[in-house]
Amino acid sequence: MEKIGSFRNPAAEKRYFAAYDRAMAECPEPGAVFDIRTHHGITRVYRHGDDGPPIVLLPGLMATSACYAALLPALAEQNTVYAIDTLGEAGGSVHKMPFEDIRDRASALDDVFDHLGLTGLHLVGGSTGGWHAVNQAIHFPGRLASIALLDPTTVSAPFSRKVFWYGLPAAVFDNERLWRRFVTWSAGEDILDQPAARLILTGIRCYRPRIPFQVCPSDEALRPLEVPALALFGGRSVVHDPATAAARLESLLPQADVEILPDAGHYLYLRPEDRDLVIDRVLKWVA
Template sequence: MKKIGGFRNPAAEKRYFAAYDRAMAECPEPRHVFDVETRHGSTRVYRYGGGGSPIALLPGLMATSACYAALLPALADRHAVYAIDTLGEAGRSVQRLPFKDIRDRVSALDDVFESLELSSVHLVGGSTGGWHAVNQAIHAPGRLASLGLLDATTVSAPFARKVFHYGLPAAVLDNERLWRRYVKWSAGEDVLGQPAAQLVLAGIRCYRARVPFQVVPSEAALRSIEVPTLALFGGRSVVHDSAAAAATLARLLPHADVEILPDAGHYLYLRPEDRDLIIERVLEWAGQAARAPE
């Protein structure tokens, strides 16, 4: 890549941050807010909670830290939680140098952990955030204690063709009706009344990302992951074949705990009952990983 991401114009930037502020208002008040300088720009990080081994949260594409509003109180009750706006996407992080490849994105996150003096991190990522977490475990695992993957995309299965069938016309025409159709299809219901969903759509429409394409890692790369891994998939997820993704990951990472939530969609914690189960699983997994002998 030779370019960096940025907003389409000042009016689009203003619209976007109005949506950002509405979505972040759904989150608890953070204990600290950091703008961490890395070699590729500054990364916005919100810290919640007190003690306990650190959990770092990576959002889905354009979703920002706001997508974890429903999980933050319970996670922060037991851990120090660091919610990250992904550098290179819309949000409060600001890219200043281009990413040449995936390793550059990995190094940018490693810079964040180094600057905040974080080690033994439980790295949790949803959707595209899960893909970022996996790449971190492949290329820079030294600061990680465990991985938590929430219907991670392009990790062990490609996107479904319908992602492009619904997404490309909406992106090309930038039509409200088409975007609503895409979001309703991907979520399994119309969620555009929710501030977090409005923020994702605002990011897609207002920001031009310039990042390396999201591709499935090789089987050899996935087999190289040694950190304890929890992978939860939505049985009703439509953005990929979640059953195939789960089976492939279980085959390549026999030490991983892989589970399909049968009634959950790609927005894995949309339903309260799934949300409670995810919180329980993540906290239990982080606790086990923290107690595991090195």
């Protein structure tokens, strides 16, 4: 059982879901909630809207569906949107069987899409969710109409060294002041008291993920991709070098639509003006 993600203890699980409920309360009411049983576990999916092309939202690490609260109303207005809690991480999904490798993670998602009867879907992934979208396009592209990547991490550039300089002391000492410093640095402002950000920290403290290590795909894995790709990078993102990430992705996928939003940070839609840009770009891409 050591390869299965789980909560540290019942008290931690209770504490986590109190934070989860607060963060999910920021989202619009879903039209349906699914707990989809597959080989690797039970995946929680929230459906918003019931018309138009299917959009599937993949969250950042430990971020759950709650991280898309600000985007959901606009995206679901003319599309059917499925927001997923990533299996193997803290959230509404329940990990049951080990992942052997990163292909297994894509296989688990493909199982979910199969159960939902989804084809021709548009994957939208922010941060680590962008890595998942690319991993899906590499291993199981058949159901995908396109992928949209929102400042994706470890897709075309590694994490910056400062991620570890700021993040490791916070993780080792689990100190509120150090976590606030890390979040303020990575977001560009102090958002730790926002429910979605607090949920991520609570997940880190309360849950032990057991997932394959996330690494940049090789040039040989990226070059053959035929799934149409939109990639938006934050010009002020500090978790990686956005110019390097954008340039490498363009060189490997010359057919991709790659753009740097000059005033946005890693949390690409944190500011209202950037949020409007992201929504506009994604909706036009899907259309």
